[in-house]
Amino acid sequence: MTYTFDSKVPAGALADKWDNYKQDAKLVNPNNKRKFKIIVVGTGLAGASAAATLAELGYQVDAFTFHDSPRRAHSIAAQGGINAAKNYQGDGDSVNRLFTDTIKGGDFRSREANVHRLAQVSVDIIDQMVAQGVPFAREYGGLLDNRSFGGAQVSRTFYARGQTGQQLLIGAYQQMARQIGLGGVRLFNRTELVDTVVIDGRCAGIVVRDLLTGEIQSHAAHAVVLATGGYGNVYYLSTNAMNSNATAAWRAHRRGAMFGNPCLTQIHPTCIPQADETQSKLTLMSESLRNDGRVWVPKSPSDNRPADQIPEADRDYFLERLYPSYGNLAARDVSSRAAKRLVDKGQGIGPLKNGVNLDFADAINRLGLDVVKERYGNLFEMYERIAGEDPYKTPMRIYPATHYTMGGLWVDYELMTTIPGLYAAGEANFSDHGANRLGASALMQGLADGYFVLPSTISSGLAPLLGKTIPGIDHPAFQEAEKQASDRFSSYLNTKGKRSPDWFHRELGKIIWNQCGMERTKEGLQQALADLPALYNEFQTDLRVTGTGETTNQTLEKAGRVDDFFQLGMAMCQDALSREESCGAHFRSEYQTSEGEAQRDDENFCHVAAFEWTGDPMKPKRNVEELVFETAHLATRSYK
């Protein structure tokens, strides 16, 4: 049976839809808001901003994080900036231009209405964050400064040195902290979601595990918001934090929330290449570096001279050569693949020949050392600390790495999943970036969802519940979910095999990276789908978790997360195999133009693939939400 999606896109012209929605939305009277309990899971940009705003409105909010403090969420690591269509530079920016850039950057695989709303509220985000005291970079006259970013021809990116994510997250955290102090938000730290509970087709609450005592507990609510981030760590090596995981989204998926476009994962072009076998994560160097750095490799694979001794004539500035109008600022997926191809041809640089140069010599000559230091000083320091080389003197070595996941829980215009009462915000949902996210747009989307979208849409779901009682945690469904979670964690402890969760995670990561990474093929994906169940079976029989379940046990936490990564990895490969086209970050070798660019198939694949859980991770049901483009013109993306 085909599933029919109701994306709840409001009527009217594209530019009027959000206003029309707000005008028609059901509201909850201020005095009644305190009668509703909302659970927010995750305290990154989307979660913290949603919790703060919902509490300001008067709802009772319970916020959950597995960190020791909400301020640790991985939004903090975003470096480069946040986009907004302010047109402060007078260079022709507008809401429509940001909308078009985002749709085009996403290679026409996102929902028009959601993206347009994102562009509209982007301007409010900047105002909001300035009012909260975020110390954005400023010009000497005291006004806000901007810089440009990949995939755009205007300067619309606001930044706070190379720590924009940190400053925005601390801003949102402080707003939430204020509400914690006032009693509007109750905080549960070091507490991890292990299941969601659905009663009579509606999300009734969550089951959590206390990471200090191992205690399993239920929490009931009128609505649940998952703002739990992306699943990039499925690759093992990624730029995600060590604890970032897919469990919350995946457990919700297993209870009926459909998972949209799992194969759409983004590779970031500028990360520090892997240095050795013990490496636990990769570090990103902000894409903003491409504003002033020039990317090149030696023309000859056998050229082993130090970078400064290679004359101009022997260098290939391949992004400038291939994409003259965008040059070093071509979109992320395009730049990443160009680097991969040269490294695959043996033109890579560095001890392992696994990187390309990002060279600032020209920028230092043109702008002077002081300006370069002012713009990128902290990034250069960070690079030197990790790589042991000074980028003021030697070009940085960079290579693409997994960074962001466009896929996520399917949501409608209200950010509600296919389970009524369960919402997904920020990177955890699939909604706005299509097949490829533009730089500086993740921070924008997280804050848009949390500050401006959810607080306006959630009341529509709550208003009809006024005066009705909701199931409490004594309901058998909660007890059953608690028992299942408890049994699951016991089973990890009782397998008593030989391999650690990290060992399995590394092996899983290799399969996914090799077959479902930057470039995918039918054969490779079929191979992955043969290898994954075998390795998963080994995980279920040969896992070793030492220690007990009654105190802090990070090995046990990891086991649960790796279990979910396995199942999600299978869905990713199924999705990549069935999407027989190339679009954005999803590059199938079979589908490319004569120039090696992604070849979309709009006739057959202009849709969202939303996967439905059937009980067997190898046999998900693939549903389709057709994408309709009324305003944007379906065109072949070109950064030439």
Next chain:
Amino acid sequence: MSHLQNLTLKVWRQSGPTDAGQFETHQVAEISDEASFLELLDVLNEQLINENKEAVVFDHDCREGICGTCSLMINGVAHGPQRATTTCQLHMRSFKSNDTIVVEPWRAAAFPIIKDLMVDRSPFDRIIEAGGYITAVTGGAPDGNLIAVPKPVSDAAMDSAQCIGCGACVAACPNGAASLFTGAKIAHLNRLPQGQPERYQRTEAMVEKMDEYFGSCTNHGECSAACPKEISVDVIALMNKDYRASKFKSRKEISRD
């Protein structure tokens, strides 16, 4: 890339907050000098799991020096020997073969040990909840360019806003004081025009909340030396100045006169 051989690790193990702890000695035979200090602990934990022993518990997350989750006293120094560096960004090239490395949790009365190397830093959150914010309800903000902020002011606010809340300042302080952490937040917000309306009320509330948990500052300056973001002790002076001013401005005080 080269490798270090034969490292001896003396690691603090403690089963729970009220249990007695002790040092445990472990050997790591080999590790690349490109590995970070936390990757050394990863290798040790993998070894322990292979020996069917419980892994060492330690807090860590982003591993790029920004989230502030990692901690550790390494050979008695908060975040180890390299200046302006968090433990996760400390690389093994700072050590040499045959070294003995002593690894302990943060030592501070306000940060009780949870298990092994993990401590409870939630008093920091309590200080922020007491006043470490600018009240700006979502939706009511004026245009971002309405209030010009002089660049030097914005830059100075950013210098102190860089605090990652790791707690090294408290761990390094002989008194277990949190003045650098609290002062950094006060300096960030009190310097900006947007922070002026709540300036004195914020300072009073935060300082008094801080005093509930932490020791007093006696100007040793160890905090700033240990700070991975090199936040200057000047922020403590600003905090003290504003705290004193807040007492003069306090209406409660005035009404008593």
